[in-house]
Amino acid sequence: MINKVVSGAEEAIKDIKNGDTLMLGGFGLCGIPENCIHALVEKGITELTCISNNAGVDDFGIGLLLQQRQVKKMVSSYVGENAEFERQLLSGELEVELIPQGTLATRCMAAGYGMPAIFTPAGVGTEVAEGKEVRNFNGKDYLMEYAFDADFAIVKAWKGDTAGNLIYRSTSRNFNPVMAMAGKITIAEVEELVEAGELDPDQIHTPGVFVHRIFKGADYEKRIEQRTVRTKG
Amino acid sequence: MLDKNGIAQRIAREIRDGYYVNLGIGIPTLVANYIPEGINVVLQSENGLLGMGPFPFEGEEDADLINAGKQTITTLPGSSIFDSAMSFGMIRSQKIDLTILGAMEVSENGDIANWKIPGKMVKGMGGAMDLVASAKNIIVAMQHVNKAGESKLLPKCTLPLTGVKCIKKIVTELAVLDVLPEGGFKLIERAPGVSVDFIRQATLGKLFADDNVPEMVF
Numbered sequence: 001m002i003n004k005v006v007s008g009a010e011e012a013i014k015d016i017k018n019g020d021t022l023m024l025g026g027f028g029l030c031g032i033p034e035n036c037i038h039a040l041v042e043k044g045i046t047e048l049t050c051i052s053n054n055a056g057v058d059d060f061g062i063g064l065l066l067q068q069r070q071v072k073k074m075v076s077s078y079v080g081e082n083a084e085f086e087r088q089l090l091s092g093e094l095e096v097e098l099i100p101q102g103t104l105a106t107r108c109m110a111a112g113y114g115m116p117a118i119f120t121p122a123g124v125g126t127e128v129a130e131g132k133e134v135r136n137f138n139g140k141d142y143l144m145e146y147a148f149d150a151d152f153a154i155v156k157a158w159k160g161d162t163a164g165n166l167i168y169r170s171t172s173r174n175f176n177p178v179m180a181m182a183g184k185i186t187i188a189e190v191e192e193l194v195e196a197g198e199l200d201p202d203q204i205h206t207p208g209v210f211v212h213r214i215f216k217g218a219d220y221e222k223r224i225e226q227r228t229v230r231t232k233g
Numbered sequence: 234m235l236d237k238n239g240i241a242q243r244i245a246r247e248i249r250d251g252y253y254v255n256l257g258i259g260i261p262t263l264v265a266n267y268i269p270e271g272i273n274v275v276l277q278s279e280n281g282l283l284g285m286g287p288f289p290f291e292g293e294e295d296a297d298l299i300n301a302g303k304q305t306i307t308t309l310p311g312s313s314i315f316d317s318a319m320s321f322g323m324i325r326s327q328k329i330d331l332t333i334l335g336a337m338e339v340s341e342n343g344d345i346a347n348w349k350i351p352g353k354m355v356k357g358m359g360g361a362m363d364l365v366a367s368a369k370n371i372i373v374a375m376q377h378v379n380k381a382g383e384s385k386l387l388p389k390c391t392l393p394l395t396g397v398k399c400i401k402k403i404v405t406e407l408a409v410l411d412v413l414p415e416g417g418f419k420l421i422e423r424a425p426g427v428s429v430d431f432i433r434q435a436t437l438g439k440l441f442a443d444d445n446v447p448e449m450v451f
């Protein structure tokens with residue numbers, strides 16, 4: 001079995017350089033690769049293009065990279081909840097490409113499945129369709145959308161093994177499995193790292209073939225964005 | 234005239250037993266509180282969950298378990314979890330029976346605008362464009378007029394579109410309306426105490442109303 005384990009976030013991101021395109025898993029702050037984001041902040045590389053459903057909040061997640069002006073362009077479906085993001089966007093320091101969420105996920109999927117493009121009805125007749133090829137299948141219009149081309153995919157899983165196999169927990173799965181398949185280099189950080197053979201092959205969500213580097217995250221804050229509860233009784 | 238809960242309560246009556254339903258943020262979220270006894274529905278959250286349950290009890294929040302509004306939630310017996318591509322796969326392939334979402338404007342041919350106001354900070358469309366482009370049945374929950382008192386039911390949308398020719402039904406604080414396939418809003422029900430004339434004045438798009446439009450009964 002090929003051993004994919006690296007010492008930590010710093011080693012995992014060692015060859016990410018200025019101007020690279022990164023995919024970052026997560027939905028809101030749920031299932032984001034916290035340790036790699038901290039390491040990217042620490043390393044201080046800039047001019048990044050980040051493909052991620054959201055842009056974090058001011059002081060957590062991708063928001064930390066924005067604070068240090070490390071991001072040139074965000075490719076996302078929803079970027080609310082982030083004042084620094086808004087400031088940089090309005091001042092022209094930051095570029096943003098907004099993409100329907102299903103299109104975002106499926107463009108990742110296409111990359112991971114080795115397909116150059118997909119056809120989706122999302123955005124037909126709207127400004128999202130501008131400049132894109134429209135094809136009619138069975139009487140309905142679809143936009144052609146290209147597979148993403150990312151230098152690195154950085155994902156967070158719950159459990160992983162030394163062979164790079166991954167299991168996600170609950171809705172922190174979100175974009176992580178499709179991004180894991182889509183990176184030229186895929187880096188996975190996990191809460192629990194075990195020896196190959198300890199995970200049930202039937203329960204693996206992402207086969208290790210897609211993962212190039214894996215490490216156990218030193219620490220997870222797992223911040224909750226909207227804490228909603230009900231009271232007993 | 235209905236309040237937000239009244240709109241949600243009226244929409245809940247459109248839900249049939251066995252439906253898979255996606256609820257948007259805002260008034261649509263309230264619909265879950267009014268699903269009639271004996272009607273079994275499965276709520277989809279497009280971040281990757283079927284079978285969304287209520288908010289957790291205090292102290293039982295799980296950072297790994299949220300809905301598309303990033304709120305902490307729970308699962309129910311029979312729930313399932315999946316990735317984002319599969320989530321939109323079930324939306325695109327029309328496995329979700331009903332989508333309920335809010336809107337800034339709806340036109341008389343069923344176009345919807347709900348994601349962007351020129352000159353204001355754009356937060357993004359999230360999953361709304363995917364949902365409206367594929368759902369077989371969409372109900373819009375919204376106020377009949379905007380804060381400036383202008384009709385949101387228009388001959389043509391003025392804001393950037395989210396989707397075209399996709400809205401079939403609208404429930405507002407004043408009325409239930411169908412969007413006719415040939416164009417125009419058909420008044421189906423009036424909110425308690427609201428006259429057809431009042432609704433007509435609040436509707437800028439073409440409005441069709443029969444002589445005896447029934448009042449909603451709660």
